[in-house]
Amino acid sequence: MRVASLFCICLASWMGLLFCSRPFAMGIFMAAACVQGGLVYATARLAESGTWPLKASTLLVVALLLRVPFVMSSPVLSDDIYRYLFDGMVQVEGESPYARSPEHYASLLLPGRDESAAKTILAELATKVNHPTLVTLYPPAAQFFFRFAAPLGMAGMKALLVAADLAVIILFLTASGRGGPPLHRLILYAWNPLVVWEIAWSGHIDALALPFLLAATLLISTARGQKRAIWAGGLFAVAVWVKLIPVMFAPFLLLAAGRRAGWATLGGAVVSVFLVVPYLPQAVHALETLRVYGTTWEFSGFLFRTVRDMTGMNGLARMTMAALLACAFSGLLYRQVRSPSTPGFFMGWAAFAWLLVTPTLHPWYGLYLAMCLPFMGAGSLGVAPAYLMTLTPLLGYNVLTDYLSAGVWSEGAWVPFWIFSVPVCALVVAWWKGKANA
Numbered sequence: 543m544r545v546a547s548l549f550c551i552c553l554a555s556w557m558g559l560l561f562c563s564r565p566f567a568m569g570i571f572m573a574a575a576c577v578q579g580g581l582v583y584a585t586a587r588l589a590e591s592g593t594w595p596l597k598a599s600t601l602l603v604v605a606l607l608l609r610v611p612f613v614m615s616s617p618v619l620s621d622d623i624y625r626y627l628f629d630g631m632v633q634v635e636g637e638s639p640y641a642r643s644p645e646h647y648a649s650l651l652l653p654g655r656d657e658s659a660a661k662t663i664l665a666e667l668a669t670k671v672n673h674p675t676l677v678t679l680y681p682p683a684a685q686f687f688f689r690f691a692a693p694l695g696m697a698g699m700k701a702l703l704v705a706a707d708l709a710v711i712i713l714f715l716t717a718s719g720r721g722g723p724p725l726h727r728l729i730l731y732a733w734n735p736l737v738v739w740e741i742a743w744s745g746h747i748d749a750l751a752l753p754f755l756l757a758a759t760l761l762i763s764t765a766r767g768q769k770r771a772i773w774a775g776g777l778f779a780v781a782v783w784v785k786l787i788p789v790m791f792a793p794f795l796l797l798a799a800g801r802r803a804g805w806a807t808l809g810g811a812v813v814s815v816f817l818v819v820p821y822l823p824q825a826v827h828a829l830e831t832l833r834v835y836g837t838t839w840e841f842s843g844f845l846f847r848t849v850r851d852m853t854g855m856n857g858l859a860r861m862t863m864a865a866l867l868a869c870a871f872s873g874l875l876y877r878q879v880r881s882p883s884t885p886g887f888f889m890g891w892a893a894f895a896w897l898l899v900t901p902t903l904h905p906w907y908g909l910y911l912a913m914c915l916p917f918m919g920a921g922s923l924g925v926a927p928a929y930l931m932t933l934t935p936l937l938g939y940n941v942l943t944d945y946l947s948a949g950v951w952s953e954g955a956w957v958p959f960w961i962f963s964v965p966v967c968a969l970v971v972a973w974w975k976g977k978a979n980a
Contacts, residue, residue: 571619571939575735579933582733583926589726596725598715605711605732612742613700619939620906623696623745624670629678629685630692630699631664639678639685640824644668679831682817683783684747700745707741709753714916717760723916730915730925736932740906747785748909754781755788756913762798762806763884771802775809782810783817786832787910790896791889793871797878798885836860839902842938842953844962846901863899870895883917890914894928897935898962905935927969934961 589596617623629639632647647661648668668674680688691699711732718725731737741749754777761774778795781788796803818825837860840846845866850859871892878888893911897903912932919925940957944950 569943572937575933575936578735579929582729582735583929585733586726586729589729590724596729598718598725601725601728601732602708602711602715605708608733608738609704609707609742612738613704614697615743616696617744619739619942620744620746620904621670621672622747623699624667625672625678625680626684626688626699626745626747627692627696628664628667628671629680630688630690631667633685633689634693635661635664638821638824639680639688640821640827641677643677644671644674648674676831676834677827679828679835680747681783681786681828682821682825683780684750684785685821686817687747687750687784696745700742703745703747703749704742706753707737707749710756710913713753713756713760717764720764722760722764723919727916727919727925730929731912734912734915734929734932736905736908736936737912739936740909744906746906746909748787748906751781751784751788752909752913754778754784755791755910758795759791759884759886759889762795763886766802768802768805771799771805772809774799775806775811776813778806779810779813780817783814787907790871790892791885791910793875794878794885794888794892797875835902841901842903842935842958842961843899843901844958845899847958860901863901866899867896870899886914886917890918890928894931894965897931898966903935903938903958903961905938908932908935924972927965927972930968931965934964937961 585594588594625644628644628647632639645668647664649665678685687702691702694702711728714723714728714731715725717723718728740746758774758778758781761770761777765771765774774795778788778792782792796806799806837857843863846859846863849862850856853859874888874892874895878885890911893914897907897911900907908931911928915925915928915932918928937957937960938953941951941953944952
């Protein structure tokens with residue numbers, strides 16, 4: 543009853559976010575993230591200790607209840623979904639989303655222009671898209687989804703993304719009954735504030751990549767044979783072509799595949815051809831947007847910003863971050879060779895390392911780490927540092943306080959510091975305790 547009462551309070555405050563006026567909502571949002579994140583972790587520990595007997599049905603029902611109220615609400619924290627709707631409606635009109643930037647369609651609203659209703663809708667969506675001068679960056683698998691979901695409207699698109707999110711939970715529940723991660727660890731994904739808000743509220747396309755990535759991971763971890771490897775490679779390719787970020791997990795999955803790595807690569811290559819070819823040759827225009835993103839964009843990257851400010855060189859700072867990430871990945875791959883742990887465990891710590899060094903740390907990037915949390919509880923470092931790394935990026939939304947009230951976009955110096963330092967300190971403490979108990 544005590545756990546149920548805590549969750550009723552949590553759910554009530556969570557739903558209150560939907561009715562807060564901006565920018566005052568940002569303060570409530572930060573408080574809710576801290577309180578609810580702590581409640582979720584405490585509940586997972588209670589379930590682990592046996593104090594609270596967790597059932598699969600309870601886990602799934604609570605996850606659903608936490609998501610449903612946000613599906614019908616307009617996004618507050620991010621406006622990326624307008625780009626998704628725009629790309630989808632462009633395809634409905636028979637054009638390639640890679641052919642022109644939203645700025646072109648926004649010009650259709652100029653006085654004296656007589657355009658069809660569909661063109662007017664496109665022009666109105668174009669005015670809500672961020673970075674309207676740039677051609678879309680989203681890969682072909684995401685574009686297939688946008689084409690299908692855009693006619694359903696914002697709520698329909700978010701409902702489909704929530705369905706993909708729930709598919710992750712169902713996959714974990716199925717794996718849990720077959721020797722996979724225990725049920726209590728699934729709470730850290732299923733009830734995670736970051737997962738609920740970034741998918742059900744903001745509707746980020748990363749949700750669609752997660753079930754394909756998880757299915758590929760589970761197949762590589764538990765199945766044998768060439769056909770399963772081909773399936774795993776194909777599913778992983780879909781995840782990559784939804785959002786390019788999962789490509790960083792390829793070395794860990796290929797290493798886990800062992801002799802089946804060639805078959806997995808074949809499956810990924812075949813699926814990639816089917817997904818990419820329909821969007822050629824216009825899809826190459828996205829490479830310019832990717833270049834701009836990789837060389838100029840930054841957000842909440844404390845380590846990157848520190849090196850950049852010390853050296854005064856943006857390029858050197860980015861190369862330093864890439865070198866640090868390469869070292870971290872090399873160490874993890876070496877440990878994977880020597881350890882019987884599933885690839886999901888090492889993928890989780892790879893995502894943790896990436897979030898620490900990336901120059902652009904959007905909060906929804908933590909979704910990939912959140913998906914790996916159920917795999918990460920068995921190691922000597924525990925899961926607490928990684929769980930905190932899925933929560934602290936939410937502090938980055940503090941930038942919206944001044945932006946929504948005065949139109950000023952200023953991150954400040956302290957927010958990126960706390961985003962970085964809290965999980966790092968937790969990691970150091972966990973490492974020290976592990977050494978002391980060894």
